[in-house]
Amino acid sequence: MAFSNDTRTLFANEIEKIKDDGLFKEKRFICSEQDAEIEVEYPEGAAHKKVLNFCANNYLGLSSHPDVIQAAHEGLDARGYGMSSVRFICGTQDIHRELQDRVSEFLGMEDTLLFPSCMDANSGVFEAILGQDDVIIADRLIHASLVDGIRLCSAEYDTFKHMNMKHLRKKLELHQNRRTRLVVTDGVFSMDGDLAPLDEMVALCNEYDAMLLVDDSHASGFIGKTGRGTHEHYDVIDGIDLITTTFGKGLGGASGGCVSGRSELIELCRQKARPYLFSNSLAPPIVNGSIKVLDLISKSTERRDKLEWNTKYFREKMEEAGLNMRPGETPIVPVMLYNAKLANDVARDMYAEGIYVIGFCFPVVPAGKARIRVQLSAAHEKEHLDKCVEAFRKIGAKYGILGMDKKEIIAKYGN
Amino acid sequence: MEEMKNVVLEYIVDEYLDEDDEDEVSFDSPLISSGIVDSFSMVSLKRFVENKYSIKLPDEEATPEAFDTVNSICVLIKKHLG
Numbered sequence: 001m002a003f004s005n006d007t008r009t010l011f012a013n014e015i016e017k018i019k020d021d022g023l024f025k026e027k028r029f030i031c032s033e034q035d036a037e038i039e040v041e042y043p044e045g046a047a048h049k050k051v052l053n054f055c056a057n058n059y060l061g062l063s064s065h066p067d068v069i070q071a072a073h074e075g076l077d078a079r080g081y082g083m084s085s086v087r088f089i090c091g092t093q094d095i096h097r098e099l100q101d102r103v104s105e106f107l108g109m110e111d112t113l114l115f116p117s118c119m120d121a122n123s124g125v126f127e128a129i130l131g132q133d134d135v136i137i138a139d140r141l142i143h144a145s146l147v148d149g150i151r152l153c154s155a156e157y158d159t160f161k162h163m164n165m166k167h168l169r170k171k172l173e174l175h176q177n178r179r180t181r182l183v184v185t186d187g188v189f190s191m192d193g194d195l196a197p198l199d200e201m202v203a204l205c206n207e208y209d210a211m212l213l214v215d216d217s218h219a220s221g222f223i224g225k226t227g228r229g230t231h232e233h234y235d236v237i238d239g240i241d242l243i244t245t246t247f248g249k250g251l252g253g254a255s256g257g258c259v260s261g262r263s264e265l266i267e268l269c270r271q272k273a274r275p276y277l278f279s280n281s282l283a284p285p286i287v288n289g290s291i292k293v294l295d296l297i298s299k300s301t302e303r304r305d306k307l308e309w310n311t312k313y314f315r316e317k318m319e320e321a322g323l324n325m326r327p328g329e330t331p332i333v334p335v336m337l338y339n340a341k342l343a344n345d346v347a348r349d350m351y352a353e354g355i356y357v358i359g360f361c362f363p364v365v366p367a368g369k370a371r372i373r374v375q376l377s378a379a380h381e382k383e384h385l386d387k388c389v390e391a392f393r394k395i396g397a398k399y400g401i402l403g404m405d406k407k408e409i410i411a412k413y414g415n
Numbered sequence: 416m417e418e419m420k421n422v423v424l425e426y427i428v429d430e431y432l433d434e435d436d437e438d439e440v441s442f443d444s445p446l447i448s449s450g451i452v453d454s455f456s457m458v459s460l461k462r463f464v465e466n467k468y469s470i471k472l473p474d475e476e477a478t479p480e481a482f483d484t485v486n487s488i489c490v491l492i493k494k495h496l497g
Contacts, residue, residue, distance in 0.1 A: 140456050147455050159456040161433060367450035 022340060022361065034063040034253060036379040040356060051356040052384050054374050056253075059222050059331055060293075060303045061379025063253035067296060068289045072254075075288025083281040087114075088270075091281035099287050102294045103258055107220070107228060107245075108237040111266040114287075116279045118217050118246035118257030119145040124273030125213070125244060125259050126153035126182075133179035137171045139163065139196065142186050143215055146244075150184070162189075165200045172208035181210035187230030187243075188218040191365050191373060193332030195223070198230055202239030213242040217257075218332060221250030222304040222378075227297055241265065247286065252293040256282045303378040307331055310376045314385045321393040322402035324409060331376035335392065336369070338406065339413040343370035346395055353391035368415035416489060419468075423492075424485050426463050427452070442486050447479040457482055464488065470495040 018024050029041040031048050034056060039048045062068055075095065085091035100112040115121040122145035126136060134155040138146065141162045150157050158175065160167040168183065175181055183205055185196040198214065205212045216229040220243075224232025227250075231240045242261035247254060259269050269276060282290075297303065311331045318325055318333070326334040337343040343359030350357050350372070361370040374388070396402040401409055420442050427440055431451050438451060446452040452460060461477050464470070472495060481491050 138455075140453070158459055158462070161431075164433070362450055363453075367448075 022344070023363075034058055036061070036377060036381070036384055038356070042351070049354075051351065051354050052380075052387060054355055054357045054376070054380075054388055056375060056377065057218070057249035058253050058377050058379060059218075059250035059307060059375070060297065061377050062250070062293055062296070062303070065293075065296070068252055068292050071292030072285035072289035075284040075286075079284035079288070081285075082283050085281060086277060086279065087281050088277065093281075093284065093287070095284060095287045095291065096281060099282075099291050099294075100258070102291055103260055106294055106298065107216075107243055107260050108231070109240075109243060109260040110263040112258050112260040113266050113269050113273070113276060114282050115257045115259065115273075115276055116282065117248065117255055118215070118244055119148075120275035120279065121244045121257040121259045121273075122146045122149040122215060123152060124149065124275040125242065125269055126150055126155065127274065128269045128272040129265050130155040130180070130182060132156070134182065135175040135178040135180075136182045136184055137168065137175065137210070138184040139186065141189050141192065141194075142184055143190060143217070146184055146186075146215055155182075163194060163197060165197065165204065168201070169204055169208075172204060172210055176208065181205075181208065182213055182241075183210050184213045185215070186218070187214045187216035188223060188330050188332065190218050190332065191360060191371075192326055192334055193328040193330040194326075195230060195233065195328070195330060197234070198236050198240070199234040202234075202236045206239070211241040212239065213244065213261075214240055215244045217244070217246040217249055218330070219250075220245040221293075221297055222307050223330065226301055227304040247290045247293070251297075252286075252289050254286045254289055256286050256290065307376060307378040310378065310380050310385060313382070314374070314376055314389065317385065317389040318392060321389055321396065322404075323392055323396055324401070324404060324406065326371075333374040333376065335372040335374060336406065336409070337372065337401070337413075338368055338370055338410050338415040340370040342399065342401075342409075342413045343372055346399065347372055349395045349398065350391055353394065355388050355391045368410075370415075416493065419489050419492060420485050422467065423464065423488055426467075427460065427485065430459055430463070431456070440485075443484050445483055446485075447483045452482065454479055460488075464492060468492050468496060 027044050030038050031041055032039040038053045040051055041048055079093055083091040103112040126149045130153055132154045136150050136155050136157040138159050139162055140159045158171050160171050187196055201212055219229045221227045223230050231237045242265055244259050247256040324336045340361035343361060347357050347359040357372045357374055360373055432438055481487055
């Protein structure tokens with residue numbers, strides 16, 4: 001047997017180290033549909049508990065929408081369970097083309113290519129369009145999937161301080177000798193909820209002849225007055241060269257992602273992006289479900305409007321309660337605890353109060369900036385938000401952190 | 416060596432800290448393990464050091480451990496300066 005006791009011990013020790021470092025991810029089982037209220041088995045084997053879910057990417061509350069489920073059923077009935085092929089052999093149906101066209105129209109881009117996930121889109125896009133004569137200049141807090149994609153590409157890369165336009169300008173000046181420059185940012189940053197200043201970034205990219213790629217996974221469907229995304233929010237739709245996004249968050253929550261943008265860049269992805277070339281096509285039920293999501297949110301802004309209201313209300317009430325939050329206007333609300341143990345303790349106590357949230361610590365967020373990331377949804381009703389705020393007030397009082405600023409929390413608990 | 420440490424330190428403060436940042440960095444402050452510099456943005460620091468001192472640091476030597484303090488970075492630079 002190749003997997004000897006010594007080999008087993010080697011891997012077991014690595015797992016123990018992850019536990020010792022406080023980074024072990026425990027198993028949690030959801031025993032209901034994804035929604036504002038869910039049933040959870042946690043810890044493993046425990047009785048199911050009904051809790052309010054404040055940590056899903058279900059921004060528009062469409063994960064279990066009856067019309068989306070119905071559309072997925074119709075996709076299953078009309079086009080089958082799966083494609084048993086990659087796209088370019090025999091895995092492209094008419095509905096894949098339809099979804100691509102619909103996404104292009106929704107985002108205001110020239111063309112779109114579907115990927116099995118946005119993780120795959122981000123892994124593949126850079127290598128497909130850039131080479132060693134080019135440079136990628138990325139915000140330091142971009143999503144891990146973009147980091148992986150950049151590392152897989154032979155282009156040189158550099159970084160700029162998070163949303164610091166002065167620093168971005170400096171980097172654009174530094175790399176003027178390159179064949180092309182590609183600036184990369186998240187539209188909404190997943191851990192901070194910050195909106196990238198795309199208006200300023202587009203202006204800088206124009207000034208220094210650079211392309212701009214935005215990962216709008218935490219924005220598509222609800223940021224901007226009709227939910228097109230961060231580029232709509234800043235009114236710079238024509239200034240964006242590439243958008244990557246997901247169908248796994250606001251746009252239905254199942255899976256799948258895409259790259260959307262200038263037609264030549266999308267064609268290069270179609271010809272060269274390895275995750276596109278070497279993985280199966282999106283399954284028909286997901287394609288049909290995603291088309292239905294675009295139907296729903298193109299007809300009405302009711303859901304993104306409700307999410308906007310929920311976000312405003314929740315942030316106001318949390319501020320009144322005295323929680324230390326990172327300011328912002330997106331439905332990602334980081335409640336700052338700074339200390340990793342405190343973040344995990346508060347999350348555990350919130351769960352006991354019937355609120356499902358998670359503590360995030362280094363290396364997922366910078367050291368000394370541990371937090372609970374609250375994610376709001378159009379599926380939340382006002383009473384859900386009130387219950388969550390009340391639980392934070394109660395647990396915050398237990399730990400004596402209400403009304404405290406960053407320095408005071410760190411003085412009390414360390415960071 | 417002291418001058419080299421000051422040059423590297425000055426670059427790190429300018430490149431990695433924000434104007435309102437309260438972090439203070441000294442020659443032996445942990446950079447990578449404290450999160451001031453992460454493995455992704457470390458590329459800027461490596462490029463600066465290589466250009467400034469006209470050296471080429473092999474990837475197997477430009478590790479997060481070797482780049483964790485100004486002191487350890489300067490030891491690596493000295494080694495390659497010969």
